[in-house]
Amino acid sequence: MSIRGELKVISGSANVGLSEDICRELGCQISPMIREHFSDGEIRIEIGDNVRGDDVFVVQSTCPPVNFHLMELCIILDALKRASARRVTAVVPYYGYARQDRKVVPRAPISAKLVADFLTVAGMNRLVTVDLHAGQIQGFFNCPVDNLFAAPVLLEYLRKLDDDVVLVSPDAGGVERARAYAKRLDASLAIVDKRRDMPNQAQAMNLIGDVKGKLAIVLDDMIDTAGTMCQAGSLLVDKGAKKVVACATHPVLSGPAIERLEKSAYSEILVSDTIPLDSFKKSCKKIKVLSLAKLLAKAINNIHHESSVSVLFV
Secondary structure: OOOOOOEEEEEOOOOHHHHHHHHHHHOOOEOOEEEEEOOOOOEEEEEOOOOOOOEEEEEOOOOOOHHHHHHHHHHHHHHHHHOOOOEEEEEEOOOOOOOOOOOOOOOOOOHHHHHHHHHHHHOOOEEEEEOOOOHHHHHHOOOOEEEEOOHHHHHHHHOOOOOOEEEEEOOHHHHHHHHHHHHHHOOEEEEEEEEEEEOOEEEEEEEEOOOOOOEEEEEEEEEOOOHHHHHHHHHHHHOOOOEEEEEEEEEOOOOOHHHHHHHOOOOEEEEEOOOOOOHHHHOOOOEEEEOOHHHHHHHHHHHHOOOOOHHHHO
């Protein structure tokens, strides 16, 4: 065994399919773990392998039910810390509570920072995540954070769609992301002027840019209730787009999202597998899931071998 210890992957219950795909890319097996529940709902974890001195990666998205998966992740991290793992890296493809990264009203918490503290105290030595809702969340941690981008995977698919493309940001906050995609696709850029009156409720007001006769790709980091996405799609059709495609990394798809997307103007909705889709959500024929397993496997391999992770940001 090398001085860095053996590479081991442990999967939480949030996204076992992605964990299996990552291990397939790495050429290893998921390490065994006992996961049980007491009658009152408490989680019991027992690591099934000897991990003393090993380099352990815990794959767990904090997707719905968010609080359950977050608590399970913290308990797994604590178990590994107490089992003397040399280094424990939390691979959290979808980082929950990321939308609460600052105080927007008096007497409100900064929940994204609180979650960072939970993970650190539980025993995490490093974080790997994908497309953080707010990049500054990396500063909430006193350990290395690798905020990977789903762009390489999504762009590979988008390049096959059409030559005359315009990238559309559904709000002002996503302009930087849309501009980066537009630059790589050699496409133009448009912005939807959106006003949000209440959480999970948005109203698309106006369009900045030209989409007439073009394939409009609406890009966001996540689709939650799909209100923003669907309003943006309708606006683009009204402004003359010949076709509209939605693209987002994290398919939260809560509440009326599926119903809205099925009735929307989009011909296709591209998402990644940071959050697993249940059978109901998979029934929406417009949704196409692109896997990030290869990207995450490369990150894990590079971290384990102490080589550059920045090469994955190209």
